[in-house]
Amino acid sequence: MATRPSQASHAGATYQSSARSPHTAKYRSSSMPAYLLMLVVALIPATQAVRKITIDNQCKGTVWPAIQVEWPKNAPPGPNPTKMDGSPQPFGWKQPPGKYSFQVPDDWTRSRIWARTGCKDDGTGCKIGGCASGGQCNGRDWGGSGGTLAEFTLLTTKTIHQSTDNYDVSMVDGFNLPMTISHSAGCETASCGVGAGHDILTMCDSRLAYPPGSDVVWGCVSPCNVGKQLSPAFSGENSVWCCNQNGVAISPQTRCDKKDIPFYTKYKPHCQKAYVFPADDNYHDPDAVFMCNKPGDFTITLCPGGIGEGTAPKSKPIVVDPGISLLNGGRLGMAKRRADVERSE
Numbered sequence: 001m002a003t004r005p006s007q008a009s010h011a012g013a014t015y016q017s018s019a020r021s022p023h024t025a026k027y028r029s030s031s032m033p034a035y036l037l038m039l040v041v042a043l044i045p046a047t048q049a050v051r052k053i054t055i056d057n058q059c060k061g062t063v064w065p066a067i068q069v070e071w072p073k074n075a076p077p078g079p080n081p082t083k084m085d086g087s088p089q090p091f092g093w094k095q096p097p098g099k100y101s102f103q104v105p106d107d108w109t110r111s112r113i114w115a116r117t118g119c120k121d122d123g124t125g126c127k128i129g130g131c132a133s134g135g136q137c138n139g140r141d142w143g144g145s146g147g148t149l150a151e152f153t154l155l156t157t158k159t160i161h162q163s164t165d166n167y168d169v170s171m172v173d174g175f176n177l178p179m180t181i182s183h184s185a186g187c188e189t190a191s192c193g194v195g196a197g198h199d200i201l202t203m204c205d206s207r208l209a210y211p212p213g214s215d216v217v218w219g220c221v222s223p224c225n226v227g228k229q230l231s232p233a234f235s236g237e238n239s240v241w242c243c244n245q246n247g248v249a250i251s252p253q254t255r256c257d258k259k260d261i262p263f264y265t266k267y268k269p270h271c272q273k274a275y276v277f278p279a280d281d282n283y284h285d286p287d288a289v290f291m292c293n294k295p296g297d298f299t300i301t302l303c304p305g306g307i308g309e310g311t312a313p314k315s316k317p318i319v320v321d322p323g324i325s326l327l328n329g330g331r332l333g334m335a336k337r338r339a340d341v342e343r344s345e
Contacts (some may be wrong), residue, residue, distance in 0.1 A: 024062045045080060049106035051154060052297040053082070055113070056099045059303035061311030062124045063115040065100075066092040066137045070110030080139065092116070092123050092137035105294075108154045114147040115302050117176050117310050118218050127211060128176045128219040128310070146174035146210040146219025148192060150181050150217045150300045167298065168289040169274040171267070174221035176201065176212060176310040180301045187292030192274035194304050199309055205263060206317030207326055217311040222277065223262045223326065243278035256282075262324050 016282030055065055065079060068091075081089040081104045089102045104111070118127025124136025129147035132138035149170040169179050169190045176198070193200040204220030211218060224242035243256035253329050256279040268276050274288060275281065281288040302308070309315065 027211075033104070034328035050082075051106060051108070051295075052101050052102040052103055053081075053113070054099055054101040054297070054299045055095065055115075055298055056093050056301045057097050057115075057303070058301060058306055059097060059308050059311045060306065062094060062096045063117060063177070063302060063311060064092060064094050064119045064126065064129075064135075065113060065115050066129060066131055066141070066143055067139060068106075068112050068137075068142055069139045080245075081108075090136045091139040091149055092131055092135060093125060093142075094119075094121070104152075106155055108152055111152050112170075113150045113152075113300060113311075114143055115177055116143070116147065126213075134219070145221045145225050146176055148175040148177050148179045149173060150179060152298070155295060165292045165294075167288060167292075169271070171271055172222055172275050172278055172280075173225060174208075174219050175271075176219040177302050178304060178308045180299075180304055182299045182301070183290075183292050183293035183294075183296050184298070185292055187294065187296075188273075188290050190273050190290050191304075192271035193308070195270075197307075199308050199310075199315075200267065200311065201308070202315040203266065203270075203320060204315075204317070205266075205320040205324075207319075208263070209317040215316065217315050217317055218310065224277070227326070241277070262326055263320065266320055 015052055032272055067089075069080065081091075081102050083089050083102055086103075093100075095140075116123065116126040116129040116131070119125060119130065119135070123137075124130070126144065127188050128145075129143040131141040131143055133141045137143075149172070151168050151170055154165040155165055165183065165187075167181050167183070167190060169181055169192045171192055175192060178191075179192040180189050180194055183191045201220060204217045208220050208223070208226055209217045210221045210226075222241075223240065227239065240256050240260045241262070256277075258268075258277065258280070261277045262322055264276060267281075273290075303310075
């Protein structure tokens, strides 16, 4: 991996050597003054270190990957991902089965990648994960519901995690394709929907199937995302399902209990190394977010081993567990009562 050149040390070495040698001092007097040389060297821009991210589409059909970058509020965008030749990388593109690589800054933070499915050829009209900004997305668009997410906060000198890569697979917004994230330095692999021998999309409860009313399951959204559609009494601003209190994350998140999350016990066994709901990382069995203190590149594999029908689904919506209620008096009532108690504390 490329590293930033140490301009200060180079400049210091030049100055110290010149100060010790009379021959160097004589030569220096007939050329550029040392302080100007130091200034010129200091003004040479450092090369931004980069990481390679490869998307390996092992699905049977085409996907339309998308990138969202968390830029500071009111700040100009950038630095943006680039193609391997250094030219601008689109935030959304069409990718048939196979591998595609691009580069991101070494300190890429709070960013995510997902695969849109069921799109028109130009990336518009997607069934899952579509960008409101258009087929190529704009880098700020979070995308529509129902997509499996790859999330990254990489090595940066701007946070306390100065030597750590943080990455995870998330189905907090939903899931459409099995996914893994592997690190080239050999750190642990994040994953969701792999190892079960079948596609977890086929296990999506009809009440979570997305888009609503579709005769096949393109994606499966979370109870948080679908709550308002199921009951007017549901409030995502104050819900254990969403781990929100008055519109912000419940603190501490341990008050957001996995026992109150509908279908958690159905889906977590297939996504043990991924986020299933916002506070999943509190339970560490095993971790939902992974850290690596070695620099390296990443590979996001979609439909590992070819398992995953999300690009051309055939499964009909089913009721996974009729005993799980998403209406008043069931899980929703429990979640709402817990949120009411928390607001009164």
